[in-house]
Amino acid sequence: MTKTLxxxxxxxxxxxxxxSAGVALGNRRLAVIDLSxxxxxxMVSPSxxxxxxxxxxxxxxxxxxxxxRGAGHPFRGGSxxxxxxxxxxxxxxxxxxxxxxxxxxxxxxxxxxxxxxxARDRFGEKPLYYGWTGSGFLxxxxxxxxxxxxxxxxxxxxxxxxxxxxxxxxxxxxxxYSGIQKLMPGTTLTIGQSTPVGTVPEPTSFWTxxxxxxxxxxxxxxxxxxxxxxxxxxxxADAVAIRMHADVPVGILLSGGIDSSLVAAFAQERHQxxxxxxxxxxxxxxxxxxxxxxxxxxxxxxEHTERLVTAADALAIxxxxxxxxxxxxxxxxxxxTAILARLTREDVTVALAGxxxxxxxxxxxxxxWAEHFWRRLKPVPLPLRRLAGSALGAxxxxxxxxxxxxxARLLPSTLRTRLPGTKLQKVARVLPAANLxxxxxxxxxxxxxxxxxxxxxxxxxxxxxxxxxxPALDPVNLMLYLDTMTYLPDDILTKVDRATMGVSLEARLxxxxxxxxxxxxxxxxxxxxxxxxGKWLLRELLRRRxxxxxxxRPKAGFGIPLGPWLRGPLRSxxxxxxxxxxxxxxxxxxxxxxQGLWRSHLSRRRDHQFELWxxxxxxAWLVSxxxxx
Numbered sequence: 001m002t003k004t005l006x007x008x009x010x011x012x013x014x015x016x017x018x019x020s021a022g023v024a025l026g027n028r029r030l031a032v033i034d035l036s037x038x039x040x041x042x043m044v045s046p047s048x049x050x051x052x053x054x055x056x057x058x059x060x061x062x063x064x065x066x067x068x069r070g071a072g073h074p075f076r077g078g079s080x081x082x083x084x085x086x087x088x089x090x091x092x093x094x095x096x097x098x099x100x101x102x103x104x105x106x107x108x109x110x111x112x113x114x115x116x117x118x119a120r121d122r123f124g125e126k127p128l129y130y131g132w133t134g135s136g137f138l139x140x141x142x143x144x145x146x147x148x149x150x151x152x153x154x155x156x157x158x159x160x161x162x163x164x165x166x167x168x169x170x171x172x173x174x175x176x177y178s179g180i181q182k183l184m185p186g187t188t189l190t191i192g193q194s195t196p197v198g199t200v201p202e203p204t205s206f207w208t209x210x211x212x213x214x215x216x217x218x219x220x221x222x223x224x225x226x227x228x229x230x231x232x233x234x235x236x237a238d239a240v241a242i243r244m245h246a247d248v249p250v251g252i253l254l255s256g257g258i259d260s261s262l263v264a265a266f267a268q269e270r271h272q273x274x275x276x277x278x279x280x281x282x283x284x285x286x287x288x289x290x291x292x293x294x295x296x297x298x299x300x301x302x303e304h305t306e307r308l309v310t311a312a313d314a315l316a317i318x319x320x321x322x323x324x325x326x327x328x329x330x331x332x333x334x335x336x337t338a339i340l341a342r343l344t345r346e347d348v349t350v351a352l353a354g355x356x357x358x359x360x361x362x363x364x365x366x367x368x369w370a371e372h373f374w375r376r377l378k379p380v381p382l383p384l385r386r387l388a389g390s391a392l393g394a395x396x397x398x399x400x401x402x403x404x405x406x407x408a409r410l411l412p413s414t415l416r417t418r419l420p421g422t423k424l425q426k427v428a429r430v431l432p433a434a435n436l437x438x439x440x441x442x443x444x445x446x447x448x449x450x451x452x453x454x455x456x457x458x459x460x461x462x463x464x465x466x467x468x469x470x471p472a473l474d475p476v477n478l479m480l481y482l483d484t485m486t487y488l489p490d491d492i493l494t495k496v497d498r499a500t501m502g503v504s505l506e507a508r509l510x511x512x513x514x515x516x517x518x519x520x521x522x523x524x525x526x527x528x529x530x531x532x533x534g535k536w537l538l539r540e541l542l543r544r545r546x547x548x549x550x551x552x553r554p555k556a557g558f559g560i561p562l563g564p565w566l567r568g569p570l571r572s573x574x575x576x577x578x579x580x581x582x583x584x585x586x587x588x589x590x591x592x593x594x595q596g597l598w599r600s601h602l603s604r605r606r607d608h609q610f611e612l613w614x615x616x617x618x619x620a621w622l623v624s625x626x627x628x629x
Contacts, residue, residue: 002026004144008055008501011035016042016051016109021193023109023116027053030504032246032350033061038077045085046074049112052088054081055141056104056126057508059242064099093117093188097206101242101514105141105183115192122207123356123512124172124185124489127497131180132198137191142498143326146180153179154625158457161328161588161618165450168330168614171462171490176327176621185489207514210471213481216521217473228527232519232537239513240266240352248349251276252302253340253507256292258363258538258551259354263510265300265545267352274303278344278351280336281308287559292550299546307343314339314560315569321617322624324502330617331495332562332610338499345505355492356511359484360520361535362476362528366443370475372532374436382434389431425607436475437467444487446610453590462486476529563609567602574598574612577619586622589615 002013009028016025027041042053058064061080064087069075073086080102087096093108103125108117118139120128130139134151146152160174172182183189187203195201221228240263244250252264254277268275277297281290290306297304314335321334344351358364377385426443433439441464442448451459463469463485473481493509500507510516520528523537530536543551566574576582578598583591594615601608 001140001145001148002028004148005141007504008141010504012040014040014042016044016053018051018109018111021109021111021114025051025053025107025109027055030349030501030506032057032248032506034077034079035247036077039079039081041081043081043085045089047089049110050085050088051109051111052081052085052106054084054104054106056102056106056121057243057506058084058100058102058104059245059513060099060101093119094204094206097188103508103512107139113192115190117188117190118183119188119206120183120185122186122209122514123484123493123517125493125497125509125512127494128183129175129180130183130189130200131177132200133179135197143175143177143180144323153177155179156588158454158588159460161454162450162457162459163462164328164330164618165447165453165614166445166459167486167490168446168610169491169494170327170329171486174460174462209481209484209517212514212518213471213473213477213521216518219522220524221522228523229537229540233541235513235515235519236262236510236541237266237270239510239516241270242513243352243508243510244270246350249276249347250350250352251278251344251348253277253344253351253353254279254293254296254302254304255354256289256294256296256550256553257354258535258542259357259511260293261296261300261354261546261550262357262538262542263352263354264296264302265542266510268300268302274301276348277302277304278340278347279304279306280340280343281306282314282336282560283308283310284561287561292553295550296546299550305343305347309336309339311561311565311569315565318570318573319620322621325494325498325621328614328618328621329494329498330610330614331491332560332613334495334499335560337495338502341499341503341505341507345500345503349504350506350508351500352508352510353496354511355496355509356488356516357535357538359480359488359492360511360517361538362480362525363534363538364479364483365534366440367476367479367529367534368532370436370440370479374439374475377431382432386432389428392425392428392431440479440482446614453593455588455590474525476525480528562613563601563607566609566612567604571602574616577616577623583619588618588622 005028009030011031012029014027025042029041031039042051044051058080061083065075065083068086068090071090073090075082088108097119103121105126105128106119118128118130120126127141128139129143129146133149133153136151138146138149140146155178156176157178160170160176163174164170170176172184175182184203186207187205189201189203191201244267252267252275254260254264264275264277279290279293282288294304294306317335317338324338429442430439433442444464447453451457464482470478471481496507527537528534539551578594580591580595583589583594597608597611600606601612
C-alpha cells in the first residue's frame with residue numbers, strides 16, 4: 001500500500017504494526033522539515049501511548065513547541081510531526097487540531113484506549129480516504145493505496161458517478177467506489193475495537209466554516225480603510241512567511257493573476273535573496289498568461305523561470321492523468337497545472353500558490369455578475385429569458401470569439417474580454433434560471449440531469465442541493481460560502497494536490513491560513529466585490545507593489561484550447577474511448593446521448609468541450625482502473 005504512494009514521499013518510508021490489536025500504519029515521507037532520521041514515520045510518542053502517520057505541514061509548530069517545552073515535553077529532533085504528537089499527549093486530538101495552523105491528513109493509534117483516529121485539515125488541502133472492505137478498515141491518502149490491499153472491493157458507485165458528471169469531480173464524502181468515503185474537511189473520525197464491522201461513526205468537527213462565517217458577520221470590521229489594509233497586509237504577509245520556512249528549496253507558482261502575484265510580492269519582501277518564481281507559456285495567445293507573470297516577476301525582482309509549452313507537450317500528459325488523479329476528475333486546467341508542477345519540481349521541493357483567494361475575497365466573475373447582472377435581468381419575464389438563452393446557446397463560442405476579435409477596436413474597454421464565446425455560453429445557461437439560487441446551480445453544473453446520462457443511477461444529495469442547510473446570507477456571500485465548502489476542496493485543492501504531489505512537490509497555500517479566512521469573513525462585502533470587479537482589497541494591496549496595468553487585468557482562468565484539440569490532435573484518442581460498442585459493453589452511460597454530444601461538437605453546432613471532457617476522463621480512468629486491478 002505504501003509503495004503506491006512513493007510519489008507523495010520519495011525520501012523515506014516506514015511501517016508500524018500492533019499485532020495484538022490487528023493495526024498497521026504506513027507512511028511515505030517527503031522530507032521538508034528536519035531531513036534527519038528524527039523525522040521518520042510512523043512516529044511513536046515519548047510515552048509510547050500514541051503512534052501517528054501524518055501527511056502535511058504544521059506551520060506554527062515552532063510556537064507550539066516552545067509552549068510544550070515549557071510544559072515539560074522533551075524533543076529529540078526538529079520536525080513538526082514530533083510537535084504534533086507531543087501536543088496530542090498534552091491537549092488531546094481535538095484541541096491540538098484547533099490550535100494547529102496547517103494542512104494535514106493524519107491517523108493516530110491510541111495504544112491505551114485501543115482507538116484509531118483520522119483527521120483532515122480545515123479546508124481539505126490534504127486528501128484522506130477510508131472505508132471497510134471485507135472485515136478490515138482501510139485508509140490512505142489516495143485510492144490507489146486502498147486498491148493495493150488484497151481484500152479491496154472495486155464496485156463502482158453509479159450514484160457517485162452522477163455527481164461527477166454534474167460537477168466534473170466527486171464531492172466529499174462520496175468517492176467513485178461503493179463503501180469508500182472521503183473524510184470531510186475539518187473533521188475527525190474515531191473507531192475502536194468495539195466498532196461493529198462495516199459501520200463507521202459519524203465524523204465530528206473540530207472547526208467549521210459556518211461558525212467562522214457567523215462569527216465574522218457578528219464582528220464586522222468598522223475601522224478606517226487604511227487600518228483594514230494594514231491588518232490585511234500583516235496577516236497575509238505572516239501567512240506567506242511561515243509557509244516559506246523549510247529545510248529544502250522553496251519557490252512560487254506565479255500565474256500573473258492577483259493572488260499568486262500578491263503571494264510572490266510578500267515572499268520577496270521578506271527575503272533578501274531573490275525568490276524563485278515559475279510559470280508556463282502557451283503558443284496560443286488566447287490562453288497565454290506568461291506575459292503578465294513575467295511583468296510581475298520583473299517588477300518584484302524574483303528569479304523567474306518560464307517555459308513554453310506546446311500543444312504536443314500538453315497532449316503528452318493526457319494519458320497519465322487518470323492515474324495521477326486516481327478517480328474520475330475532469331477540470332481541464334489539470335493539464336497546465338500538472339505541467340507547471342513538473343517544471344517547478346526540477347528546482348524546488350516546496351511551492352507556494354495563490355489558490356483560495358478567489359473563494360475568500362470574491363474573485364470569480366459570478367460574484368460580480370450576481371451583484372449587477374442578475375439585478376437587471378430579474379425583471380425580464382422568464383419565458384423571454386429562456387428564449388434568449390436558447391438562441392444565445394445555439395451560437396458556437398468560436399463565432400463570438402471571432403466577432404469580438406474583429407470589433408475589438410470599436411468596443412469600449414468594459415466589453416473587451418478574453419474568450420467571450422465561453423463567457424456568453426455561461427450566460428446562456430443561467431438566463432432560464434427562475435432565481436439566483438438556480439442560476440448559481442446552473443453555473444456549477446456540467447450536466448443538469450446527470451442521472452439521465454448514467455444508467456441505473458440516482459443522484460445523491462449534497463450541500464448544493466440541500467438548500468435548507470444553507471446559512472442565511474446575501475446572494476454573494478452565500479456563493480462565497482458554498483464555493484469554499486464545495487468547489488474549493490473537491491475541485492481546486494484536489495487538482496493542486498494530485499498535480500504537485502504526483503511529482504513530489506509540496507504546495508502551500510497562504511490564503512487558506514485560518515487567520516486569513518477569519519479576516520476575509522469580517523470584511524464588508526464592498527471590500528471584496530465593488531463596481532463589478534472582484535477582490536477589491538487584494539487589488540489594493542497589489543497596487544501598492546506593482547504597476548496599475550497588471551492589477552487591472554481582467555480575471556483569466558488557467559485554461560487550454562480543449563474544444564479545438566478534441567476536433568484535432570485529440571480526436572483519434574477521443575473516438576476510441578467514445579466508441580459506441582465500447583460504451584454499450586461497459587454499461588455505464590447512455591450511448592445515444594454521448595454520441596449526440598460528440599457529433600454536435602465535431603460539427604461545431606455547439607461547443608460541448610466540458611461535457612465531453614467529463615466523459616473522456618471517466619472512460620480513460622475506467623481503462624486505467626481495470627489495468628491496475
